[in-house]
Amino acid sequence: MEAVKAADVALCILLRSYLCPTTETDPDPHSPLHALFGEALLREIRRRDEAASPSLMELLQHIQVAAAAGGDHMCPGGESAGEADAYFGAVKAAVGAHLSALETADELVSLFTSVAEQVITQCTSTPAEAEGRGADASSAMGLYLRICYARYTAMTFEAICKLVGEVHAYFDAAVATLQGRPSAPAPAPRLRPGPDLERFLNAQLAGLGRRVGSVAQADIEAPLGELAGAAPQVPKAHLAHHLSALHHRDVAASLDHLHRFFDHTAEARGAAAGGGSGAAAGQQAGEAAAARERGRLQSAALSLGSMHAQLGHMEQALQALNETVRIAQQSSDDTCLAHALALLCQVLDATTPGTITSVSHVPGASPAARHYTQLGQLLHRCLRRCEELHLPHLVAFSQLALARLELLHPQRPAASPGAAGGAEGPAGGGGGTAPDLPCSSSVAVAGAVRDVAHLHMATRLAAAAPSVPPLSSGASSARVLRGVGDLFASTAALYGPDMQGMQASSAAEVEQLVAGSHLLQAACWELRGSRHLAQAHSLACLDAFGGVTRAEEQCTALAQLAVSVAAAHGPRAAEQVLAVADERFPGAQSRVLAGARLSIAHDRALRRGDLHAAADIAAQMAALPPPTDSTDIGLRLEAEERIARTLLAAGCVEEAAAAAHAACAVASTTGQPLHSARLQLLLARVHQQAGAPMAALPYALTATAHARQLAADMLAAEAVVLLAGLWxxxxxxxxxxxxxxxxxxxxxxxxxxxxxxxxxxxxxxxxxxxxxxxxxxxxxxxxxxxxxxxxxxxxxxxxxxxxxxxxxxxxxxxxxxxxxxxxxxxxxxxxxxxxxxxxxxxxx
CATH class of the missing domain: 1.25.40 (Serine Threonine Protein Phosphatase 5, Tetratricopeptide repeat)
Structure with a gap:
């Protein structure tokens, strides 16, 4: 059990002064500020944003700042600043007096004895019936005091004597700070107890994706910096540094911290492995160590592949995936193989068809058709396998990926039943055949969003339920637990045996996928022309799921809103949305948001006739995608389209036609039907402006046909307007x-x-x-x-x-x-x- 630290002693003294003031130095319990003091103590108990225990000055500053923050709405009378300073001056004097009185181990023993007698044993489950004041044994304050007392009782006499010395140094450092004289060299920061440190690191990992872009990288990593000197061997600290560097696209730092994370993970597992006696025990220990090593290696390879995929290094990602599959097959780890299959689908979805050579081909009409047909088959296989293994987060990913594929590529060659595993997607099709209904992709997207929302509720219930049903102990408990058996019966089969202990992380991932599903639904409605519904789903992602949505997804939602508002209300209205995006994410590196900002500015420059500005903006858009053609082909095609539009506005008809033809050929080769339709429409405008309506007519008719196949209603209407002009x-x-x-x-x-x-x-x-x-x-x-x-x-x-x-x-x-x-x-x-x-x- 973790030993008591000097900061715990100070906080116990503050809690005793608040709960059971017994001396004249304790703060007045009848003061209106006493409730603020208690609220500040609760916040300090629950504080999870620091890895190390605070100094005495930091502790008192935290309490006074928290009390001042709650004073406006908790003190109707509006206490003056002088009264607040006097009250918290008494708090500081009380804790100083009590700490200075701890001269020997006997005083420390007396302190914890009084805590046990005056704070815990005087407090019952019904405080209103108790004569004294105190905290309920099951309250946050009562639990903290009980934990500290339990840690104190587990300490040896030597540890208690050492704690007395730490308390002296803790108090002397605060006195030296107040007197303005140099104190003794500060020791390495003392980390919080193991469970508290684990919760701190988990909170950092969970919130890191939401803070990227809104907070500087140095500020994100500042809370983790103090761990470097105090405990450089903590693996999760390196994982947090790795994720921060990855989000900021720092390749070298990300790779370095990923290697350190798995290196320290190996050390921690080796230290935790106990030894046995005898040949049988030694053989079992060796087999267990080999299994742990294989698990570490396959996790490292999978994480490396995910890092390369996020950075756009697709060939390296596929190499890491091949290594992951090889190790997982040796270990017969079906769960790891399912995650590798999902990552392979993600890589194929982000990769431009024909740019990677490590993927086996299946028969098809063209490289793009083979690529997307294979992607559909793999997604069906991933969905079926994850349903068998009870991996809800991968089931949700597969459903949304299939719906997205159906939305963007509805006219794929039919997939063979054997390759698809005979499984039909839950979102209504997606098997690679031409849709029977004109809006079957919309039905597929709506079905996937609905199914993922249902899965989200189920995973939250399953993650919240304990491992076994609680035992009833009376009539009141029976009333509370009525129906709990049904809850356990309905959620027991949601997670497979390999997911035990990871239900909460899986539920959190499903919740993030639900937030992302609203972006998919918004894009679907925008394609169909229902702009109000598209804006509603973008706002749902920002508002209803703003607390869990990653920064990149929030930037995407803001980009969707800005483009939609610009189309519906003009560029001045879009500036307000972009101003909100700048305020929320001043350091955002989102290419989607940058592309939306540049597209709005480019349209505005063309309408104003500012061709120099339009050419500069188009060049900036061309610089957004990576230098290779392996990813972000949609962004590259949009940039080429805007370059051609700028040339057309400048009267360079031949150059505009050549640029549009080249971009249209790339769109057709890489299987981008929406961009192909837009470029066909642009070619029609080029020939119309050149005075050749008969030459423009085939392009306009082709664009109309493509738009109707995609059910892009407003693009089809735009083609109708152009056709009318040609007639x-x-x-x-x-x-x-x-x-x-x-x-x-x-x-x-x-x-x-x-x-x-x-x-x-x-x-x-x-x-x-x-x-x-x-x-x-x-x-x-x-x-x-x-x-x-x-x-x-x-x-x-x-x-x-x-x-x-x-x-x-x-x-x-x-x-x-x-x-x-x-x-x-x-x-x-x-x-x-x-x-x-x-x-x-x-x-x-």
Whole structure:
């Protein structure tokens, strides 16, 4: 059992002064500040953000700061600063007087005897019936005092004498600090007891992923720094340093601390292994040591593969995975093999098809088709195997990965039943066949999100339940425990035998996957055009799961919100979302958030006509992906698309066509149907601007077909608007068809489309009507309706800061007013047109 430390003695004295004040030096229990004192003591007992025990000055400072933080809402009368200083001055004087009185071991024995007699034995389970004051034996204060007393009774006389010396040094250091004189050289910081240190390290590991980007790396690792001198052999400290360096993409530091973690793990296991006597015992000990060593090696290889995968080193990740599988097969460790299979799926999902050579190929139409077909087969196999092994966190991962694959790649070749293991995904398909329903991928995503949410509730219940049902001890306990048998019967089979002791970590991982599932659902709704539902799910990830969501996922949610708000309300509204992101994560290294910020800025620069800024932003987007093509192919294709759009805006039609053709070829080769559809649409615009509507028509029709296969409703509507413009360019005889197509798409565009798409659709519909009516007399029939369309398009264009689009709508409005014979309104529209085309003030 851990020995009592000097800080524990000081805290016991403070608790005794609060619970049972017996001397004149103790603080006044009738003071309104007494409750704040108790609240501060509770916070100090539960403190988990320090690895070492605090000094006396730090302890008193923690208590006074905590009491001051709670004073505003706990003291209705608003005690003055002088009264607070006087009260906590008495607290400091009391603890100083009691500590200075501990001259010998006898005084220390008397202290703990009084703690046992005055604080614990006087307190019953019904304090209201007790004559004295104290803490309930099962309360936080009572438990802490009982633990300290139990540790004291387990100490030898020599240890108690040593503790007296530590208390003297502890008190003398505080006195020297108060008097401003140098104290004796401070010894190495004394770590908290083993369970407290374990809880501290677990809290650091759990919160590290949420603090990355919002706190500097040095501040994250500061609480772990004091462990380096006091206990450099603590393995979890190196694990926390490894994760911090990994999140900040410090490859050398991450690899170094990972090696140190497993090196110290081997030392700790070797020291913990006990020795036996006899040949049989020696043989058993040797076999156990070999098994432990294999487990350590396979865990190290798996962690190394995960590190390389997160850093984008896919070839190294596959090599580490091969080593993990080899060792796990020798050990017959099915759980490790399941985790290796899940990591392999994660690597394949993040890898660009055709860029790695370590993956075996299966028959398919193209390298991309083979890649994604194999990914679907492996995910089905992973799901089936994890269900058999009762690994809920990997089941949730497989379900969401299958739904994501179905959303982004719905048209994959059919998977053979043997390769898929005959298992169907829980999210409605995902087996690699073409969807029967137009929105089967949406059904798959919704089903996966629902199933993972149900699994989250089940894992939380299973992790909260103790290993065996509690025993009832009376009528009241029977009432409380009614139905507990059903709880254990329903959660006993949720975890496999290899997960015993790891239920809480598995439940925490499932909870993080639930938060990530809202991002997948938001992306699905955004693709379908339901922007309000997409924003709701992004907000759910930030708000409902903000306490458990990793920083990268929060940055992704903020990026989704910023892009959605920019499309629905303009760039000024998106700036507010990005300002929140900067406030929350000032040091974020998220490529998704950086890409969203640059895409909004690029769209704004193109609308303003600032081509130099647009070219600079497009170059910055091209620099976001890694230098190799093995990962982040989507981000690379978006950058290439924006470079082509900048060239098109600058009038470089041939260069824009070449850039769009090259990007479209890459999108087709790597199996990116959504980017391929967008690039096909861009090629159609390039040919339209070049004055070749017939050449643009095949690209626009292909983009429409791809968008409908993906059920990307707003992308399909954008293609309809472009097709209508092409029909009108080909002559007045096609204007009726263009008008009919636009009138059919306009309600959906006005309800769910972006502001840019709404303005483009209304202008295109007005142009189709004007092309259809070749004479002013025919134009007068729809004149009032056209004016409404053009005025709304002009307003929306100004919200988007698109003066060129607003000028075009104003020009058309002047033509309509002229056809209607409204000379005054025509002249006003012409004046507005002249003001909009002026360069002065265009950027303000």
């Amino acid at each position: 009108c360019d080909m002559g007045a005889q096609h204007a009726q068809h263009a008008r009919r197509e636009l009138e059919g798409a306009l309600p959906s565009i006005l309800a769910h489309g972006s502001l840019e798409l709404q303005a483009a659709a209304q202008v295109a519909l007005a142009e189709a009507c004007m092309t259809q009516h070749v004479t002013p007399a025919g134009l007068r029939e729809d004149g009032e309706w056209l004016l409404v369309l053009l005025e709304e398009a002009e307003r929306v264009s100004l919200v988007l800061e698109d003066r060129r689009g607003a000028a075009h709508a104003t020009y058309l409005r002047a033509l309509v007013q002229d056809a209607l014979g409204n000379a005054e309104q025509r002249n006003a529209a012409a004046a507005s047109f002249g003001a909009l085309v002026q360069p002065a003030g265009a950027l303000e």
